[in-house]
Amino acid sequence: MARDYYEALGVSRDATPEQIQQAFRTSARKYHPDVNKDPGAEDRFKEINEAYHVLTDPQTRKRYDRFGDDFRHVPEDWEEQARAGAGMGGRGGFRGAPGGGRVRYGTGGFGGGAGINIEDLFGDMFGGGDMFGGDGGFGRVPGADQEAELEMTVEEAYRGGKRQISLGDRNYTVSIPAGVVDGQRIRLAGEGSRGSGAGPPGDLYLVVRIKPDKRFRLEGRDIVADLPVSPWEAVLGASVAIRTPGGETKVKVPPGSSTGRRLRLRGQGMPNPKGKPGDLFAEIKIVVPRESTAAERELFEQLAAQSTFDPRRSR
Incomplete structure (x- = not known):
């Protein structure tokens, strides 16, 4: 379990965006590895940097407040999926790997990733419905989401724009929003693992990693x-x-x-x-x-x- 983001920044859970920003700036100047050479300062800076990115994005903060440390495994449109499921009499599906598993891209190919149990997480929203159609069968299994890291310079992140990337034998043209930050995820809908039967494919998430820059x-x-x-x-x-x-x-x-x-x-x-x-x-x-x-x-x-x-x- 990661440290609570509010605790990491030293703010209350009802802190305003301005209070979060001020707390981050104060801590960042104290722990930035360029000015603080103490052991552990760099890890502390990374911790408060991650907390800042999560809590200053309204939608991400909402997912964090609702699901805690498991929020990264929850799709950005989870509320829409929950409403759609409730509107179908409690039998709506939740896109993800069976049982909440995830697949991540890595430098050595594919590897397993720990996740959350989707039925446990959303059972109260869907009225305990079966994500496989309600008959216990496996005729419609959604594909798993996947992740890959996308490295870029500060200037590339600042400008954004189109970028060509290759993952395995697949090529993509990715639209990068101007101002992406380290740890931000760019969603490529339907580009994850294929589903079984009539199941929809999962999504591919590109996790932005900003390279260190001397300037x-x-x-x-x-x-x-x-x-x-x-x-x-x-x-x-x-x-x-x-x-x-x-x-x-x-x-x-x-x-x-x-x-x-x-x-x-x-x-x-x-x-x-x-x-x-x-x-x-x-x-x-x-x-x-x-x-x-x-x-x-x-x-x-x-x-x-x-x-x-x-x-x-x-x-």
């Missing part, structure tokens, strides 16, 4: 990008260019900026088809020249002689 770090839908600046730009302020997944843009560095300061570009993070997009944070990194000319050294020496600033006392 961009993801914190939920927020994007963090390093912004290298010179000492004089940090002291005097400047307007400098920064590369983002959406292209190059300008950001104003306020005078007196230190390394680690974050400048927010609202709405320029990962797109969100279901709501508010993330923000982009330009994180200042003061960079000094590896080698200085004689004139540059003289200027720095003059600054050192004139300045009373002590960075170790100003913290």
Whole structure:
């Protein structure tokens, strides 16, 4: 059993989306592996990242609240299937593997996956009906759902678009929504295992995996990008260019900026088809020249002689 997502973020079960986002940002900055080198920090970051993705998607959160740790094994349209089943006098079918089993794609072919018992899960909704037609036979067995991982870069996830993929001897053209996040599932209806008899095929779910990127770090839908600046730009302020997944843009560095300061570009993070997009944070990194000319050294020496600033006392 995975840790409760609400507990992982430190919020109550009736927390608002804004409270969840704020809790995530606070924890993400604390545990991000780029800033926290303690053992276990990376696992903790992954945990809160997963919790954030689940609880900020209204439909996914609804499934999690209803089914707990088994929510990933429940189709996104489970409510429609439940209503359809109830409308047929309690004998509606639930698409999935017999007995709730699942099949997953892996690098070594197919493998079994633990699931949930569909009849136990939905028996009260379907009035205890038989998913095989009510006569105990196996003339109409639905096919099992399948999963495969789909790797992409931050920029690919940001833009979305069409992508050609191959799984075994099957080729697909997949429409990727702009702003997909790590762990998000893209459903290809009817592309899972074949059913038996007149049973419908299962679905294929592509699980998005975002590759690590030296330029961009993801914190939920927020994007963090390093912004290298010179000492004089940090002291005097400047307007400098920064590369983002959406292209190059300008950001104003306020005078007196230190390394680690974050400048927010609202709405320029990962797109969100279901709501508010993330923000982009330009994180200042003061960079000094590896080698200085004689004139540059003289200027720095003059600054050192004139300045009373002590960075170790100003913290």
